[in-house]
Amino acid sequence: MTETTTDDAAGNTTGGPPTARVETAITADSPKEAISRPRASSTDVKPPVADKRPIERVHHDDTFVDDYEWLRDKDSADTVAYLEAENAYTRSQTAHLEALREAIFTEIKARTQETDLSVPSRIGGYWYYRRTVEGQQYPIACRTKADADDWTPPELNPGVEVAGEQVLVDCNELAEGHDFFSLGALAVSVDGNLLAYSTDVVGDERYTINFSDLRTAQPLPDQIENTMAGATWSLDGSHLFYSTVDDSWRPDKVWRHALGTDSSDDVLVHHETDERFWSSVDRTTSDQFLVINAHSKVTSEARILEADDPTGEFRVVVAREEGIEYSLDHAVVGDSDRLLVLHNRDAVNFALGSGPMDLSSLDQLETVIAASDDIRLSDVDVSATTVTVNLREGGLAQVRVVPVTGEGIGEGANIAFDEELFAAAAAGFSDWRQPFVRLSYGSWVTPATVYDYDPASRDLHLRKRQPVLGGYDPADYVQSREWVTARDGAQVPVSLVRHKSVAARSDAPLLLYGYGSYEISIDPSMSIARLSLLDRGVVFALAHVRGGGEMGRLWYEQGKLLRKKNTFTDYIDVAEQLVTTRWTSRERLVGMGGSAGGLLMGAVANMAPDHFAGIVAQVPFVDSLTTILDPSLPLTVIEWDEWGDPLHDPEVYAYMKSYTPYENIEPQQYPAIYALTSINDTRVYYVEPAKWTARLRATVPDHSAIIFKCEMSAGHGGASGRYDAWKETADYYAWIVDVAGASSAPLAGQPSN
Numbered sequence: 001m002t003e004t005t006t007d008d009a010a011g012n013t014t015g016g017p018p019t020a021r022v023e024t025a026i027t028a029d030s031p032k033e034a035i036s037r038p039r040a041s042s043t044d045v046k047p048p049v050a051d052k053r054p055i056e057r058v059h060h061d062d063t064f065v066d067d068y069e070w071l072r073d074k075d076s077a078d079t080v081a082y083l084e085a086e087n088a089y090t091r092s093q094t095a096h097l098e099a100l101r102e103a104i105f106t107e108i109k110a111r112t113q114e115t116d117l118s119v120p121s122r123i124g125g126y127w128y129y130r131r132t133v134e135g136q137q138y139p140i141a142c143r144t145k146a147d148a149d150d151w152t153p154p155e156l157n158p159g160v161e162v163a164g165e166q167v168l169v170d171c172n173e174l175a176e177g178h179d180f181f182s183l184g185a186l187a188v189s190v191d192g193n194l195l196a197y198s199t200d201v202v203g204d205e206r207y208t209i210n211f212s213d214l215r216t217a218q219p220l221p222d223q224i225e226n227t228m229a230g231a232t233w234s235l236d237g238s239h240l241f242y243s244t245v246d247d248s249w250r251p252d253k254v255w256r257h258a259l260g261t262d263s264s265d266d267v268l269v270h271h272e273t274d275e276r277f278w279s280s281v282d283r284t285t286s287d288q289f290l291v292i293n294a295h296s297k298v299t300s301e302a303r304i305l306e307a308d309d310p311t312g313e314f315r316v317v318v319a320r321e322e323g324i325e326y327s328l329d330h331a332v333v334g335d336s337d338r339l340l341v342l343h344n345r346d347a348v349n350f351a352l353g354s355g356p357m358d359l360s361s362l363d364q365l366e367t368v369i370a371a372s373d374d375i376r377l378s379d380v381d382v383s384a385t386t387v388t389v390n391l392r393e394g395g396l397a398q399v400r401v402v403p404v405t406g407e408g409i410g411e412g413a414n415i416a417f418d419e420e421l422f423a424a425a426a427a428g429f430s431d432w433r434q435p436f437v438r439l440s441y442g443s444w445v446t447p448a449t450v451y452d453y454d455p456a457s458r459d460l461h462l463r464k465r466q467p468v469l470g471g472y473d474p475a476d477y478v479q480s481r482e483w484v485t486a487r488d489g490a491q492v493p494v495s496l497v498r499h500k501s502v503a504a505r506s507d508a509p510l511l512l513y514g515y516g517s518y519e520i521s522i523d524p525s526m527s528i529a530r531l532s533l534l535d536r537g538v539v540f541a542l543a544h545v546r547g548g549g550e551m552g553r554l555w556y557e558q559g560k561l562l563r564k565k566n567t568f569t570d571y572i573d574v575a576e577q578l579v580t581t582r583w584t585s586r587e588r589l590v591g592m593g594g595s596a597g598g599l600l601m602g603a604v605a606n607m608a609p610d611h612f613a614g615i616v617a618q619v620p621f622v623d624s625l626t627t628i629l630d631p632s633l634p635l636t637v638i639e640w641d642e643w644g645d646p647l648h649d650p651e652v653y654a655y656m657k658s659y660t661p662y663e664n665i666e667p668q669q670y671p672a673i674y675a676l677t678s679i680n681d682t683r684v685y686y687v688e689p690a691k692w693t694a695r696l697r698a699t700v701p702d703h704s705a706i707i708f709k710c711e712m713s714a715g716h717g718g719a720s721g722r723y724d725a726w727k728e729t730a731d732y733y734a735w736i737v738d739v740a741g742a743s744s745a746p747l748a749g750q751p752s753n
Contacts, residue, residue, distance in 0.1 A: 045092035047703065048085040050694035051078075059629065060650040064663060066626070067698070068691040074679060083679070083690065083710045090674075090707040097734040100744055104532045104730035104737075109723075111528050113158065113467040119450045120153040121430040121438065122146055124192050127154060128168075128430070137721030138171030141186055151435050153452075153463060166214065169197050180680070181721070184229030185209060189237035190287050194220075194259070196231045196240050203680035205229070205249075209242060211259070224263040232283050232290065234310035241269070241281045241290065241310075249634030251278040254292050256310065269314065270294070270303065275637035283307055284330040285382055285429045288337075290314070293327065297518075297641030300325045317359055325350075326362070329382045334406040340368070340387065342380045347371030348553050352380060352389065354409060368402070368409050376552040381428040386455050387412070388426035388437055395493050395550050397423040397523050401437055401455050415453060415460070419443045421479050421495065423523035436461070443524045444479035444497040444540075447472075468528055476500055477534060479524070484543075484570075484577040490558070492570050493550060495524060496583070498539040501747060509740035510539040510584035512575060516547035516567040517596035518642065519556035529729050535746040536737055539583060545570035545600075561644050562655055568603040575604075575611045587613050590740045591671075594618030595684055598675075602661025602692060605670055614672040614705075614739035616732050623688040625653075625660040633685075662692050665699045672705035672739050674732055679712050686710055 052067035071079050094101075114134035120127035126143040133140070144154070144164045156162055168186065175181035184198035184207040193215050198207035207227050211220035228243040228251050239258055243251045254270040257263060269292070272279045276296040283290055284307075292303040292314055299322055303314035317339070318326060326343035337357045344350045345362050349372055353365030369377060369389065379390040387402040387409060402412030417424060427438040436452035439460075447466035454461065478500050484492045502508050511533060515522055522542055530540055544550040547559025547567040559567040575591070578584050591612050593601045598620020605615050621627070629647050631637050644652030657663060673696065675689040693708040700706065709731075737744060 045089055047089050047697055047706070048082060048694075049697065050082055052698070057626070057629075059646070060653050062653070062657070064657075066691075068694045069626070069687075071690045071694070072685070072687040074686065083686070083712070086690070086693070086708045087710060087712075090709045093704075093707050094731070094735060097738055100734040100737060101727075101730045103745070104529075104733050105727050107532045108529050108726045108730060111468055111470050111472070111531065113469060115159045116467070117156055117158055119438075119463045120144075120156065121427075122151060122153070122434065123188065123430045124190070126192055128188075129156065131158070132722070133172075136172045137723055138175055138181060138183075140170045140172070141168040141183075142166060143168060143188075151433075152461075166217075168195055168214070174199055175201070175721070182207075184227075185231035185242075187231045187233055187240070188214070189233045190235055191237055194233070194237050196233070198227060198229060198231060200229075203678060206245070209240070211240075220259070222257070222259060222261070222263070224257060224266070228280070230280060230282070232281050234290070235287055235307035236310075239310040243280055248275070248632060248636065250275065250638060251280060254279050254281045267311075275631070276641060277301075278638060286330045286332070286384075286432045289330050291328065294320070295325070296638065298323050298325065300327065302326065302328050304328075318362055319360075324362070327380070329380060331382045331387065331404060331409070332384065333404060333408055340380055340382055340409075341365055342377060344553070349373065349375060350377040350553070352377060369400075369412075374552075376549070378549075379426075381426060383429040383434050384432050385435065386429075386437060388429075390425050392521065392549065392552060395544065396421070397425055397521065399424050399426045399437070399439060399453075401426075401453065403455060415439070417441065419446065421481055421524050422446070423525060442526055444495060445474040445477045445526055447474075447526045447528075466526075466528075468531075472531070474526075478504075480504075482577075482581075484574045486566075486570050486573045488566070488569075490546065490566070490570070492546070492574055493544040494574055494578075495542040495544065496539060497530075497534065497541075499534045499537065499747075502534075502537050502539060505582040507582055507585045507588065508537055508539045509588040509590075509737075509742040510541055510578060511590050511592055511736055511740070512541045512543060512571075512578065513597075514543045514545055514567075514571045514574075514591065514593045514600050515595075515597035516543075516545035516559055516571070516600055518547075519549035519553065521549040523550075529726070529733070532730075532733060533736065533742070536742045536744070537747050538737065538740060538742045541574075541578060541583070543571050543574040545574070547596075560642055562652070564643065564655075565603075565659055567600055568607060568659065571600055572604055572608045572611065575608070579611070586611055588740050588742075590614040590616065590736050592616040592618070592736070594620070596621050598622060598684070598689075599624055599661065603659050603664075605673065606661055606664045606666065609668055609670045612671040613741075614674070614736065616736065617673065617675045617689065618732075619677050619684045620661075620675060620689050620692070621684045622661040622692040625656045625663060627685070627688070628656065629653075662688070662695060665692075665695050667699050667701060669702060670696065670700050670706065673707070674735050675706075675708045676728075676732065677708075677710050679710055 053070045054065050054067050057064045117131035118129045120129040127146050128143045130139040130141050142165050178201040180203045182200040187196045195212045198209040200207045209224040211222045232241045239256050244253045246252045252272045256267045256269050272294050277294045279294045281292050290305045290307050294301045299320050301320035302317045305314045324345050328339050328341045331338045331340050339355050339359050341353050351371040352369040354368050355365045376392040381388045389400040398414050400412045400414050403410040422443040424441045439451040441449040449465045450463045452461040479497045482494045486492050545567050549556050589612050598617040601615050601617040602622035628643050646653035646656050677686045677689045679686045696706050697703045
């Protein structure tokens with residue numbers, strides 16, 4: 001339920017060209033009545049039937065009988081047996097898609113440059129980068145020495161040995177013998193001599209920190225277990241700061257570890273006792289200050305300490321005030337040290353101010369960028385000569401570059417790009433002296449691109465564009481935006497991308513993605529994997545519904561707490577408009593969302609089941625009321641600022657009960673549903689989709705098209721290795737193609753290999 005999405009919409013998956021024609025019973029020319037349900041497998045395997053073991057939940061004079069809460073015990077043999085039975089049933093019901101799954105996986109793999117490397121980033125005297133090797137699941141983190149005054153990244157060639165390369169971490173070696181692997185921290189000390197890195201081999205996002213001496217390439221004996229992902233060195237490399245979580249998976253403590261000592265002697269430097277807040281620790285780009293940030297969904301507080309005094313006391317900058325959010329960075333203006341503060345006091349879309357180092361009140365700030373009703377300031381980074389501001393204007397992610405001179409901080413201007421729809425973001429300064437601004441850029445048709453922007457000349461230097469093998473041409477695809485008038489008059493933006501051979505408004509199969517929570521924005525990004533859908537005639541659409549951040553802070557606030565249903569009705573209104581304007585038909589429309597977007601999928605399945613041929617719900621937050629009622633569960637108290645507090649507020653309880661998917665299932669015909677989760681997910685427990693599908697089966701007249709897959713060794717993000725992730729994507733993409741009645745092979749006029 002927290003701020004993570006597992007979506008192709010975010011462009012996080014890569015993909016490739018078809019190698020063989022795959023036949024299924026459903027083609028693009030099939031009559032609509034024949035494609036309202038996926039073709040059943042020939043197997044006689046019956047859907048699992050979960051035992052009903054009723055317990056009563058009583059709150060605010062309301063009693064709810066929960067028949068399936070027993071599935072929460074993942075150590076129970078009965079629970080494991082049930083999950084395995086669900087997986088077996090899913091395999092049987094999708095067995096006819098095996099050839100299509102394999103074709104899509106082959107396309108993803110063939111379009112991806114498997115041996116590749118990132119654009120190097122300079123930190124101190126080294127260029128740091130990551131590379132991948134064909135056949136290996138995970139990246140390798142490396143560095144090579146930099147010339148003293150050279151800030152242009154070296155043009156390294158994939159597959160060619162890099163002179164003087166030093167491997168920091170080979171994730172493939174660390175992952176050996178484990179079904180799951182995730183690299184958390186990768187922190188090099190300021191002098192470049194020491195490395196702290198953390199790993200998770202279960203998927204529960206609890207990491208173990210290990211250390212090595214980069215001068216000798218030898219491991220150090222220090223080890224710290226059960227930490228969060230990040231870690232931060234003191235200026236001299238004598239101490240490492242890190243966070244740990246409480247029993248509810250809330251990062252509540254920040255610790256100081258003295259290198260060369262046992263972790264049992266580590267010193268607690270901050271304990272956040274307010275259960276709505278969590279804590280993190282970082283260092284300013286200037287390396288001069290350590291910063292502990294404590295924040296809830298609506299309030300924040302920062303503490304700073306000189307980084308060369310690691311055993312000193314952190315000082316609260318501006319004491320927390322309910323509803324006031326701020327973040328800070330260190331700037332040097334002429335001979336003066338200043339704090340740059342991004343805040344929302346009297347500024348719903350945030351403002352940027354500059355204040356003295358002894359800042360204790362936002363009243364002391366001098367305005368750098370004033371608040372605007374139309375521009376949402378979201379992030380600020382500082383170097384010796386430049387301030388970058390990530391912002392949203394007109395629904396698009398953009399970057400403003402502001403000069404820092406001896407006279408002060410200038411006005412700055414947004415970087416211009418040619419495409420109508422795009423997303424640009426400053427990546428932050430890896431080094432205080434960095435003269436260029438590193439940018440990430442992309443659109444629905446332009447692959448992920450890295451630029452270096454020169455503030456002096458205003459030139460953009462192309463450093464890398466994600467290679468797409470197999471003859472990809474952006475001109476073969478069309479991106480567009482439309483606006484849908486929601487039932488209360490709100491104007492909801494909708495992004496669409498299609499192959500040019502698919503005519504607009506031609507009743508095409510269509511995948512409609514949605515999220516709409518936590519002020520998270522799903523921005524334009526080209527996805528290699530998505531090409532496998534587009535080339536089969538599927539239109540991809542994204543409903544930028546309220547609750548997300550695409551249109552600013554007010555857009556978010558209109559889709560949370562007691563206005564959460566706006567998220568659901570916006571999505572339904574978009575679906576209706578896409579059908580009315582003949583972009584698709586109800587028989588060819590598939591919805592998809594993950595995590596909080598999975599809640600959206602569960603809600604619209606109850607509210608408008610006849611609008612969709614199918615729904616993909618990834619790690620779905622579908623038993624939301626049960627979760628938000630239990631403060632012992634991970635993140636629940638933190639989440640009260642997002643959803644409300646149903647435990648103590650009867651109005652919130654009644655409102656959440658009216659939409660939580662698990663408790664609003666009706667004996668009506670539902671679309672085909674594919675729910676996916678992972679057993680070690682600590683953000684949305686596997687039990688939520690497990691209970692949801694069990695209750696659907698017990699309630700829905702025809703439930704044969706409801707399937708549920710639980711990865712038995714993964715976390716919130718699903719499979720960890722890239723090949724395993726591609727297979728997982730190919731799995732539900734094949735299901736989408738089948739349910740939407742799309743072509744099983746690329747259509748005429750579309751590329752094939």
